[in-house]
Amino acid sequence: MRLNFSFLFCLSAIFVVQLALVSPSVSLACASCGSGSDDPLILWPNEQLKSYLGVSTSNRFETVDTQGRLGRESGPTSRDALTLALGKALRNDLFMTVTLPFQQNRLSGASLRSVGDPLLAVRWTWLLPDFTAPQQPQIQLMASHKFAHARSQQEVGRLDLLDAFGTGLPETKLGVDVFWGQSPIKGGFAVGALFPEERILGRNSVFAGNGLRSTATLGLSLGGYNKVLAGVVREYREERRDGGRRVAGSEVLAHSYFLTLDWTPANLQTLRFSFSDRGRILTNKNMIAASAFSVAWLSTWE
Amino acid sequence: MNLINSFLGALAILQMTTACSKATSHHSSDSQPVAGQEQIVRGKIFSARIVNWERGPEVSGDTLNDINNACVIEVTRADGQTPTSLTVLDVFPYMKVHGHGAPDEQITTAVEGSRIRVAKIAFTMSGEWELHVKATVDGQTEEIEIPIRVP
Numbered sequence: 001m002r003l004n005f006s007f008l009f010c011l012s013a014i015f016v017v018q019l020a021l022v023s024p025s026v027s028l029a030c031a032s033c034g035s036g037s038d039d040p041l042i043l044w045p046n047e048q049l050k051s052y053l054g055v056s057t058s059n060r061f062e063t064v065d066t067q068g069r070l071g072r073e074s075g076p077t078s079r080d081a082l083t084l085a086l087g088k089a090l091r092n093d094l095f096m097t098v099t100l101p102f103q104q105n106r107l108s109g110a111s112l113r114s115v116g117d118p119l120l121a122v123r124w125t126w127l128l129p130d131f132t133a134p135q136q137p138q139i140q141l142m143a144s145h146k147f148a149h150a151r152s153q154q155e156v157g158r159l160d161l162l163d164a165f166g167t168g169l170p171e172t173k174l175g176v177d178v179f180w181g182q183s184p185i186k187g188g189f190a191v192g193a194l195f196p197e198e199r200i201l202g203r204n205s206v207f208a209g210n211g212l213r214s215t216a217t218l219g220l221s222l223g224g225y226n227k228v229l230a231g232v233v234r235e236y237r238e239e240r241r242d243g244g245r246r247v248a249g250s251e252v253l254a255h256s257y258f259l260t261l262d263w264t265p266a267n268l269q270t271l272r273f274s275f276s277d278r279g280r281i282l283t284n285k286n287m288i289a290a291s292a293f294s295v296a297w298l299s300t301w302e
Numbered sequence: 303m304n305l306i307n308s309f310l311g312a313l314a315i316l317q318m319t320t321a322c323s324k325a326t327s328h329h330s331s332d333s334q335p336v337a338g339q340e341q342i343v344r345g346k347i348f349s350a351r352i353v354n355w356e357r358g359p360e361v362s363g364d365t366l367n368d369i370n371n372a373c374v375i376e377v378t379r380a381d382g383q384t385p386t387s388l389t390v391l392d393v394f395p396y397m398k399v400h401g402h403g404a405p406d407e408q409i410t411t412a413v414e415g416s417r418i419r420v421a422k423i424a425f426t427m428s429g430e431w432e433l434h435v436k437a438t439v440d441g442q443t444e445e446i447e448i449p450i451r452v453p
Contacts, residue, residue, distance in 0.1 A: 063429055065429040066399055250398065
């Protein structure tokens with residue numbers, strides 16, 4: 001079933017307004033876009049040690065070709081993941097996180113498991129939120145590196161591709177994250193430059209092309225630490241290189257949207273429900289469309 | 303309210319940049335191969351053209367029995383003459399625009415005069431692929447790429 005973007009947008013807007021009308025509103029500082037669309041775990045300014053335990057499932061895979069046409073693909077029909085992340089504050093304005101996914105590919109009753117690509121991320125808060133100036137945003141500079149641990153489609157040994165778990169390419173991301181989180185209505189944006197490494201995969205040296213990932217987020221406090229966020233992500237990559245040569249028409253353009261609900265059932269404990277749909281809004285090119293749903297438990301230890 | 307305006311403004315910019323990207327992406331559409339109508343590919347040593355798809359091209363299934371793409375490739379020398387000897391060294395599919403190939407150990411080839419019959423070609427997704435053919439024609443070896451559109 002394909003859902004129209006405007007329909008989903010209207011539905012989420014009605015949902016947000018409805019919740020706002022029935023919930024007491026508290027102005028709280030909020031770290032970053034916090035939706036998990038860029039990094040799964042974000043520490044708030046007063047948090048020292050925080051963990052993330054999430055389960056997710058992705059399905060409805062469709063290829064999008066160079067002309068933006070949706071098509072079929074073989075291989076797994078569902079990809080599930082158990083994601084563990086740990087974040088530690090190094091200073092009041094600096095924290096780092098380590099993320100490790102464990103993935104499972106499923107196809108017609110068969111499944112295969114593997115450790116995914118680990119992610120190491122660091123964020124420095126250049127401008128801290130100020131309770132006396134709610135209009136002032138929090139500004140963070142972010143840097144992360146994804147290690148290419150999992151086997152890529154170039155390295156598979158099975159016809160059903162169940163053993164493909166990653167891109168095979170390490171990637172560094174540098175960016176900025178701006179968020180206005182001290183009002184009941186929250187919002188922000190993040191922009192990250194993507195720098196993949198060139199690697200020999202299969203027969204060729206492969207370079208996926210440098211890219212830019214932009215996220216725009218709008219959210220609403222639901223009282224206490226509860227909030228709901230919705231956003232749009234745009235990812236662009238320049239033409240890839242294959243065997244040292246640029247591949248004409250290989251630019252990647254991917255748009256996705258996400259909806260996230262953070263619910264705090266107990267002090268320092270948060271349950272996060274997220275839905276995202278990739279490749280089915282706006283224009284897309286040379287990517288895999290997919291839908292994903294995740295539930296995560298975030299726990300602050302210090 | 304300023305926040306909402308800012309967000310809507312960001313979305314508008316996003317939409318505009320997307321429209322620009324869309325407009326600039328159309329230049330490649332004319333050169334895309336049409337399924338079943340692959341053009342002749344000219345190399346320095348030999349030229350090749352798919353003259354017949356016995357099955358496919360189509361997205362393959364997940365078992366050996368579900369990989370059914372088979373085609374016949376006609377090979378000529380660069381000067382247009384029929385080769386006197388033809389040896390196939392390697393045939394494999396590759397999707398350059400996505401940067402990956404597909405399992406190819408199951409591919410079979412058979413030379414029939416100046417034609418190569420290739421079977422069990424796996425295409426793992428729709429889109430623009432290349433079928434790489436490495437062959438020795440009249441004592442000289444070359445590898446060429448035949449573009450294929452898989453619907």
